[in-house]
Amino acid sequence: MxxxxxxxxxxxxxxxxxxxxxxxxxxxxxxxxxxxxxxxxxxxxxxxxxxxxxxxxxxxxxxxxxxxxxxxxxxxxxxxxxxxxxxxxxxxxxxxxFPKSKDGEYYFYELLNSEVYDENENYIGLVEDIVETGNNDVIVVKKNKSSKEEIMIPVIERYVLKIDKEGKKIQVKLPEWLE
The missing domain is CATH 2.40.30.60 (RimM)
Known part of the structure; x- marks a missing residue:
């Protein structure tokens, strides 16, 4: 493997x-x-x-x-x-x-397996999937690979504070319904 x-x-x-x-x-x-x-x-x-x-x-x-x-x-x-x-x-x-993605843009592969943290640097999990909804993308975050529990966070400015594509790190503000 x-x-x-x-x-x-x-x-x-x-x-x-x-x-x-x-x-x-x-x-x-x-x-x-x-x-x-x-x-x-x-x-x-x-x-x-x-x-x-x-x-x-x-x-x-x-x-x-x-x-x-x-x-x-x-x-x-x-x-x-x-x-x-x-x-x-x-x-x-x-x-x-692939052409190089511009600032503010991303390819799904650039976000997959990124570590996700809240605004206080608390680890939330890894991006396991990205769902296209039509209006915006939604990242699917799991605490670990064996976990069945998923957190879905819309990829919009209100919730996604920072994306570090090279460092594979995303900082988010958890949506109200997850707090």
């Missing part, structure tokens, strides 16, 4: 190969990012299937936008049966594939 963590440490998951498309080995890529320009520029990626515990390196030869997903052709995959073997693989890219 350590090898998996080391290999993916500086990588970001950008999508999952979900199904075949057509007869020539093309696959549907459902993305985790709202930056189509990142997907459009993909060439060499790492694909990992957690259920199978398998890695493969892929070279995208063609990428085209479809309705809510991309259709990709991977070098050496020319039949439906070859493409079937890649279903469920998550595509990872280097962080450098």
């Amino acid at each position: 350590r090898k998996v963590e080391e290999l993916l440490k500086e990588k970001i998951p950008v999508g999952v190969l979900s199904n075949t498309h057509g007869l020539n080995g093309d696959l549907k890529l459902h993305t985790f990012t709202n930056l189509p320009e990142v997907i459009a520029k993909l060439v060499e990626v790492i694909a990992y299937n957690e259920a199978q515990k398998k890695f493969t390196y892929c070279k995208f030869e063609k990428i085209k936008k479809a309705h809510g997903y991309f259709i990709v052709h991977i070098a050496g995959v020319n039949t439906i049966s070859e493409a079937e073997k890649l279903k469920g693989f998550v595509i990872y890219v280097d962080k450098s594939a």
Whole structure:
């Protein structure tokens, strides 16, 4: 497992190969990012299937936008049966594939696993997930990995006082309903 963590440490998951498309080995890529320009520029990626515990390196030869997903052709995959073997693989890219986020902006990967503290520097937990609500994002904070208890904090100025992306630290004012 350590090898998996080391290999993916500086990588970001950008999508999952979900199904075949057509007869020539093309696959549907459902993305985790709202930056189509990142997907459009993909060439060499790492694909990992957690259920199978398998890695493969892929070279995208063609990428085209479809309705809510991309259709990709991977070098050496020319039949439906070859493409079937890649279903469920998550595509990872280097962080450098993303444009640098500006002040006041963030990518989800920059906040995930950040330590969260209140305004008195009391440890609250780690950011385990981020939920998009339409109006604003909400960070899901857990005291520890084994805890089932979650605290949800809206990512708005009223509650998020400071985000240190590089230091993986977020300072918040707890919402009234959590005090």
